[in-house]
Structure formats: C-alpha cells, structure tokens
C-alpha cells in the first residue's frame with residue numbers, strides 16, 4: 001500500500017498538545033498500532049493517537065475537524081468492516097482509557113470505553129456482579145455498547161444498553177456532555193444502539209446485576225437437519241435464564257475432540273444459564289437429549305469462564321451476513337445443513353442466537369435498537385484465504401442469507417458488514433431512523449463521525 005499520505009501532508013498541527021501518545025508512520029510500533037481485529041484491513045493512518053484523557057479526545061476531534069482529516073474512533077478494534085482505522089486520517093485510540101470504577105453497594109460502575117468486555121467482567125466477578133456483553137472477551141466496551149450488545153446474558157438481563165445509566169460524550173464541536181435520562185436525553189436515546197455516530201463516548205455508567213450462581217460452557221452436538229431444528233426450538237422455548245449461541249460449523253481440530261470428528265459439521269454451542277444448578281440442569285436437558293453430545297463442558301462455575309483466553313495474533317479474514325428469523329423449522333434446518341455442507345471454506349458457520357426474554361420486554365422506542373420483538377438472530381460467515389477467494393465466499397454468504405431470510409432486511413447494527421445504506425436503514429426502522437437523523441443534525445451536523453454504519457444528518 002502506498003505511503004504517499006505520509007509525505008504529501010504536513011503532520012496534524014493540533015496534535016502537538018496531546019498528552020497521550022501520537023504514533024506516526026515512522027514510529028517502530030506503528031504497524032502494531034494500526035492493526036485491528038480482522039485481517040485483510042491494511043490502512044495507514046497519518047496518526048494514531050493513544051488518548052489519555054477527555055482533553056486529548058477533544059484535541060484530536062478539533063484537529064481532525066479543523067485540519068480536514070478523516071476521523072476513526074477505536075475502543076477494542078473489533079469493527080467487522082474496519083471502521084476503527086482510516087487511510088490517511090487520524091485514529092482516536094481509546095485503549096489507554098480503560099479505568100473501571102465499581103460501586104458495589106449502589107450496584108453501578110463507571111467504565112472508560114477503552115476497557116474490554118473481559119476486563120470489566122473480571123473486575124465485576126470479585127463482587128458477584130455482571131454486565132452482559134457479547135461472546136468475545138476482547139471486544140471494546142465502547143463499540144459493543146453503542147451498537148447495543150447481545151450476548152450470554154441477553155435473555156436474563158437484556159442487551160448491554162439496557163443496563164446503561166449514563167454516558168459522557170465529546171461531541172463534534174468539542175463539548176464534553178453527560179447524557180442520561182435527564183441530561184441530553186435525546187443523545188442518550190441515540191447512543192443506545194445508534195453506534196458511534198454522535199460523538200466519542202469516553203465513559204459509560206452501568207447498572208450492575210447480581211449473579212452468584214451460574215452454569216455454562218461448550219456443548220458440542222452432531223449437526224444434522226434434525227438436531228439443528230431441535231436446537232433452535234429448544235433455544236426459543238428455554239427460560240429467560242438460559243441464553244445460547246449455537247454455531248453450526250465444522251468441528252475445529254481441538255485437542256478434546258476425537259480426530260474423526262475434526263472437520264465434521266457440529267453444533268458448537270455456548271450455553272449460559274444465569275441461575276442455580278438444579279434449574280440449570282432442567283433447562284439444559286432438552287439440548288443434551290437432542291443427540292449424544294460429542295463434548296459436554298457445561299458445568300457450574302464463574303460467569304467469567306465464558307470468555308476463554310484469546311490469541312492476540314489471531315486476525316481472521318471473513319465475510320458475513322446477518323438477519324433475524326422467527327424460527328428454524330425442519331426445511332430451514334435442511335437449508336442450513338446443505339449450505340454449510342457444500343462450502344469448502346476452512347471455517348464456515350451459521351450462528352443461531354435466540355433472543356426474547358428481558359431484551360424483548362423493553363419497549364421498541366425506548367432506545368435506538370428497535371427490533372425488540374425479533375425472536376432469533378442468525379449470522380452466516382465464511383473465512384477466506386487471500387483476496388482471490390473473497391468474492392466466492394461473499395456470494396455464498398449473501399445467497400445463504402437470502403435463502404434463509406428472503407423477506408425481511410432488518411438487522412442488528414453490531415453485525416452489519418459492508419451491506420450498504422439500505423440495510424443500515426433497515427437496522428433502524430421507521431420512526432427510529434427519522435429520530436436518529438434529527439439527533440445527528442444537532443450533535444454532528446457535518447458528519448465528522450462517519451466511519452461507522454453511518455446515519456447522516458437530516459437533509
């Protein structure tokens with residue numbers, strides 16, 4: 001990739017005042033600093049600014065705005081489309097702002113947005129408290145919360161945004177504002193699901209939930225059309241305490257799996273029961289009885305065990321499509337099985353997430369996430385090796401998704417990729433979109449924050 005941007009523009013003048021670290025292309029840590037979670041994203045920012053406080057965030061916003069640099073905002077770097085980096089622009093990297101302040105008596109916590117889900121989950125575990133994030137420990141609290149947050153506790157405690165009490169935001173004009181039910185309440189509504197469109201969120205205040213008994217882990221079942229349909233039905237019928245993520249995919253070559261299973265289609269399920277052991281056994285029984293499990297590592301233990309250690313050098317290249325469905329009946333399960341069987345991608349997956357429970361009891365207009373009544377979220381994805389494979393994998397994922405859901409474009413913004421404008425609109429149906437664009441006009445009229453699933457200001 002060309003490095004012309006390094007030489008054709010002078011360094012951003014406004015960054016000289018920054019207290020944190022400004023990493024430019026000549027810095028020996030530049031390549032590491034510009035790397036994001038997904039592979040195949042190879043952008044060269046003019047500067048990556050490891051901000052140390054709110055004043056730094058303000059300086060970078062002002063610099064990008066006044067000197068005409070594209071601005072990317074990064075908390076955990078897990079953007080599926082690489083929105084948290086930029087070619088030639090400036091990255092605000094919040095990872096150095098990761099302070100976690102817990103008030104166990106009030107059951108609240110202030111969390112700086114550069115913290116990761118695992119850091120917060122570990123800190124809360126000491127107090128028997130939780131916030132529900134997603135299925136990845138290394139995701140940034142900033143990105144997952146602003147998108148909505150659907151994870152292992154979604155049916156018991158709702159989405160991540162459903163535990164959000166307040167946020168501190170630096171807006172495009174450099175103001176640092178508090179947004180909550182009584183201050184900038186429109187902004188508070190918008191950032192709960194509207195993504196990074198409205199400013200840089202520096203701190204989030206969460207309501208915490210007590211969780212003293214938990215059962216969870218990996219359950220691997222053979223995948224057949226019958227077990228796939230049975231898994232989906234059991235997941236939808238489960239009590240609120242039970243949230244599941246069923247990944248139908250080739251069995252990875254994990255040491256605890258027999259060799260003959262490697263590469264065969266399995267349901268690699270993450271099971272999470274937020275409650276006591278006996279109730280957990282009863283709730284999980286329908287899944288265990290679908291077929292003789294290939295592996296059953298579901299057991300009582302701390303919730304934090306749901307986040308196994310991750311390899312920081314893991315940067316997969318993948319294509320994905322997301323959708324909502326009402327159920328997976330026998331014929332849809334056949335389709336799932338067929339599509340996964342006919343692909344030769346080293347990793348391909350259909351991921352089933354039953355929703356409902358606490359997340360569905362929040363009114364659709366209470367936050368910018370409006371798809372409260374959708375019963376099930378499905379993601380399909382395939383890894384590709386090298387650019388030459390990309391288009392083929394992409395067509396497979398697009399066709400697979402269209403076959404599973406031909407009628408409804410609705411989407412959860414956290415899992416959108418390069419789906420285009422129509423699908424961003426479909427993530428925010430009807431009045432939600434109109435309200436978001438109005439709020440965008442107030443807080444970011446020039447669309448400075450546009451490296452995201454973009455909501456433009458009202459025309």
Ligand SMILES: Cc1cc2nc3c(=O)[nH]c(=O)nc-3n(C[C@H](O)[C@H](O)[C@H](O)COP(=O)(O)OP(=O)(O)OC[C@H]3O[C@@H](n4cnc5c(N)ncnc54)[C@H](O)[C@@H]3O)c2cc1C
Pocket residue numbers: 037073074075076077078079080082083084094113114133134135136138139140141142143144145146147148149150151195196197199200201202414415451452453
């Ligand atoms: C492996 C993997 C697993 C995932 N699993 C789940 C899951 O189980 N549930 C779920 O809900 N989602 C999940 N996601 C989606 C994930 O929540 C989003 O990609 C999210 O945006 C990532 O947040 P981040 O801070 O790590 O990413 P970043 O790449 O740092 O940020 C993504 C975007 O969010 C915005 N943003 C981030 N931080 C801020 C901030 N402080 N202020 C303003 N804007 C900000 C910016 O627009 C930025 O471009 C997963 C993603 C991956 C890669």
